[in-house]
Amino acid sequence: xxxxxxxxxxxxxxxxxxxxxxxxxxxxxxxxxxxxxxxxxxxxxxxxxxxxxxxxxxxxxxxxxxxxxxxxxxxxxxxxxxxxxxxxxxxxxxxxxxxxxxxxxxxxxxxxxxxxxxxxxxxxxxxxxxxxxxxxxxxxxxxxxxxxxxxxxxxxxxxxxxxxxxxxxxxxxxxxxxxxxxxxxxxxxxxxxxxxxxxxxxxxxxxxxxxxxxxx
Amino acid sequence: xxxxxxxxxxxxxxxxxxxxxxxxxxxxxxxxxxxxxxxxxxxxxxxxxxxxxxxxxxxxxxxxxxxxxxxxxxxxxxxxxxxxxxxxxxxxxxxxxxxxxxxxxxxxxxxxxxxxxxxxxxxxxxxxxxxxxxxxxxxxxxxxxxxxxxxxxxxxxxxxxxxxxxxxxxxxxxxxxxxxxxxxxxxxxxxxxxxxxxxxxxxxxxxxxxxxxxxx
Numbered sequence: 498x499x500x501x502x503x504x505x506x507x508x509x510x511x512x513x514x515x516x517x518x519x520x521x522x523x524x525x526x527x528x529x530x531x532x533x534x535x536x537x538x539x540x541x542x543x544x545x546x547x548x549x550x551x552x553x554x555x556x557x558x559x560x561x562x563x564x565x566x567x568x569x570x571x572x573x574x575x576x577x578x579x580x581x582x583x584x585x586x587x588x589x590x591x592x593x594x595x596x597x598x599x600x601x602x603x604x605x606x607x608x609x610x611x612x613x614x615x616x617x618x619x620x621x622x623x624x625x626x627x628x629x630x631x632x633x634x635x636x637x638x639x640x641x642x643x644x645x646x647x648x649x650x651x652x653x654x655x656x657x658x659x660x661x662x663x664x665x666x667x668x669x670x671x672x673x674x675x676x677x678x679x680x681x682x683x684x685x686x687x688x689x690x691x692x693x694x695x696x697x698x699x700x701x702x703x704x705x706x707x708x709x710x711x712x713x
Numbered sequence: 714x715x716x717x718x719x720x721x722x723x724x725x726x727x728x729x730x731x732x733x734x735x736x737x738x739x740x741x742x743x744x745x746x747x748x749x750x751x752x753x754x755x756x757x758x759x760x761x762x763x764x765x766x767x768x769x770x771x772x773x774x775x776x777x778x779x780x781x782x783x784x785x786x787x788x789x790x791x792x793x794x795x796x797x798x799x800x801x802x803x804x805x806x807x808x809x810x811x812x813x814x815x816x817x818x819x820x821x822x823x824x825x826x827x828x829x830x831x832x833x834x835x836x837x838x839x840x841x842x843x844x845x846x847x848x849x850x851x852x853x854x855x856x857x858x859x860x861x862x863x864x865x866x867x868x869x870x871x872x873x874x875x876x877x878x879x880x881x882x883x884x885x886x887x888x889x890x891x892x893x894x895x896x897x898x899x900x901x902x903x904x905x906x907x908x909x910x911x912x913x914x915x916x917x918x919x920x921x922x923x924x925x926x927x928x929x
Contacts, residue, residue, distance in 0.1 A: 654870025681898035
């Protein structure tokens with residue numbers, strides 16, 4: 498294996514191990530020693546890639562930001578809905594996503610960076626909403642940034658409640674409920690019955706393989 | 714001071730000190746030693762009232778549950794809206810409420826009890842919604858438990874984002890935005906222009922004095 502390839506592989510091993518540890522323990526209780534043990538690498542290899550625990554957490558958040566959705570749906574708002582279901586399934590299956598969300602929700606010494614995931618999610622949702630706006634799907638007078646914030650905030654709370662009450666098992670059903678309540682305040686009434694408020698069958702059925710971190 | 718009165722006073726001192734410590738450090742990092750120092754009491758007095766840190770946290774959550782709203786508003790849904798603004802101002806000003814919310818949102822060793830505040834808030838909202846339903850204010854087909862969960866969940870996420878991004882300074886404005894997006898999916902269209910989506914002036918202006926814990 499070429500040196501560069503080995504470097505990418507170790508970086509990915511560190512990020513995956515760190516995601517698991519952050520997801521399970523939260524930022525403040527996570528130790529680089531445990532991240533090291535789970536990654537199976539040497540301390541030298543860890544510090545070669547990341548000078549600190551904070552640097553690892555920042556790298557994890559930047560991975561989260563790489564998820565940008567492109568849509569070929571004729572009804573553009575469907576892409577907003579599908580994005581939330583994809584995120585819901587991601588939270589059920591992917592420690593990387595769960596770690597990002599935990600870093601964003603909890604009040605830890607990492608708090609200076611905690612707003613990054615909300616900004617990233619808000620930007621993705623806003624870009625999808627702007628396509629819906631262009632097609633005249635939204636109600637008149639909707640402020641895109643405000644609507645994107647509302648969708649991101651609502652999803653945040655829904656997923657916190659679902660985690661607390663069912664370990665995120667009922668998250669997809671809660672996302673469906675969320676849309677039944679939100680749609681009348683967002684899209685033209687005539688559009689509502691043309692939107693699918695269930696997960697895309699292509700993403701709902703097979704357990705998605707754990708997402709491999711991409712080296713920067 | 715009679716012995717019973719002194720007992721109530723010490724219990725309240727412990728709860729207020731504990732709320733501050735839980736609010737600032739989270740459950741796992743809070744120590745009974747720090748709670749003790751802030752309360753100004755002896756360790757004996759602390760253990761007389763509460764056998765453990767967990768017992769203190771459970772007592773705090775039960776205080777939160779005592780907040781039940783009664784309404785004389787002619788439009789009953791206004792009471793639901795006012796309740797969320799009251800909660801928003803409470804979070805800005807009252808360490809007791811902030812501690813309860815932090816205990817409910819974060820993944821700590823206290824997690825077995827974390828669903829209590831959601832159930833309590835959900836029950837208050839649902840009881841207010843049922844009065845609105847009786848007066849025919851809600852859209853047909855609304856499931857009260859689902860609507861109460863949606864309002865509680867949305868508020869949860871909105872307040873997390875507001876805390877992360879502005880230290881909860883913009884929470885009242887965010888609550889206003891939340892209602893502008895939620896109302897069309899909840900109440901009859903003709904009612905919307907009769908609802909006040911700003912805080913009741915009586916609660917918004919003067920800083921409310923810190924709420925005194927009530928002894929059980």
